[in-house]
Amino acid sequence: DSGVTQTPKHLITATGQRVTLRCSPRSGDLSVYWYQQSLDQGLQFLIQYYNGEERAKGNILERFSAQQFPDLHSELNLSSLELGDSALYFCASSVAPPDTQYFGPGTRLTVL
Amino acid sequence: EDKVVQSPLSLVVHEGDTVTLNCSYEVTNFRSLLWYKQEKKAPTFLFMLTSSGIEKKSGRLSSILDKKELFSILNITATQTGDSAIYLCAVEAGRGGGATNKLIFGTGTLLAVQP
Numbered sequence: 484d485s486g487v488t489q490t491p492k493h494l495i496t497a498t499g500q501r502v503t504l505r506c507s508p509r510s511g512d513l514s515v516y517w518y519q520q521s522l523d524q525g526l527q528f529l530i531q532y533y534n535g536e537e538r539a540k541g542n543i544l545e546r547f548s549a550q551q552f553p554d555l556h557s558e559l560n561l562s563s564l565e566l567g568d569s570a571l572y573f574c575a576s577s578v579a580p581p582d583t584q585y586f587g588p589g590t591r592l593t594v595l
Numbered sequence: 596e597d598k599v600v601q602s603p604l605s606l607v608v609h610e611g612d613t614v615t616l617n618c619s620y621e622v623t624n625f626r627s628l629l630w631y632k633q634e635k636k637a638p639t640f641l642f643m644l645t646s647s648g649i650e651k652k653s654g655r656l657s658s659i660l661d662k663k664e665l666f667s668i669l670n671i672t673a674t675q676t677g678d679s680a681i682y683l684c685a686v687e688a689g690r691g692g693g694a695t696n697k698l699i700f701g702t703g704t705l706l707a708v709q710p
Contacts, residue, residue, distance in 0.1 A: 528700070541697055586631075588637050
């Protein structure tokens with residue numbers, strides 16, 4: 484158990500819908516990272532926050548957005564969902580970049 | 596374009612064998628290289644390497660970084676069936692000082708250890 488929690492564990496929704504994934508970092512960690520892992524793309528970095536501020540962006544679509552709240556938890560919002568958005572979404576946290584990142588258990592999103 | 600390449604893509608060994616996994620990279624503003632083990636769930640952290648030539652060791656696993664030749668290796672000795680997993684290499688790149696950085700992952704090496 485890494486200490487990073489993610490909810491929900493599994494999410495099934497239809498195309499065109501919007502979902503929110505939630506992540507609580509380890510106690511004391513200020514930085515949160517979001518990743519997408521699909522079978523054909525492997526693990527892809529999406530976005531990073533540090534103490535509430537966006538710090539880095541990777542391959543994140545415009546339909547996706549995220550934020551980190553004052554209590555340091557983070558949410559990843561996915562809208563206008565497409566079949567290709569089906570993937571495992573991981574959140575990771577660290578004390579501060581470039582410290583070691585610890586991954587949560589992931590949220591599996593299935594878009595039907 | 597930043598990239599991380601791992602080889603081999605997959606390998607099958609027998610228990611007791613020693614394996615070497617490779618990770619080469621081309622990134623700007625290299626900060627560190629990380630190894631992770633992923634079984635059926637989330638990746639778990641193995642090592643973080645920042646300096647060349649200094650071996651990091653944890654039980655039967657060890658890793659070393661060569662910043663001149665831009666690669667790292669992960670060695671596993673006396674393999675066990677429980678070592679079967681995908682091993683991921685990632686390179687952290689950024690401008691430092693807590694500013695923007697990113698983590699670039701390789702596609703992973705699938706290791707299967709047969710009894």
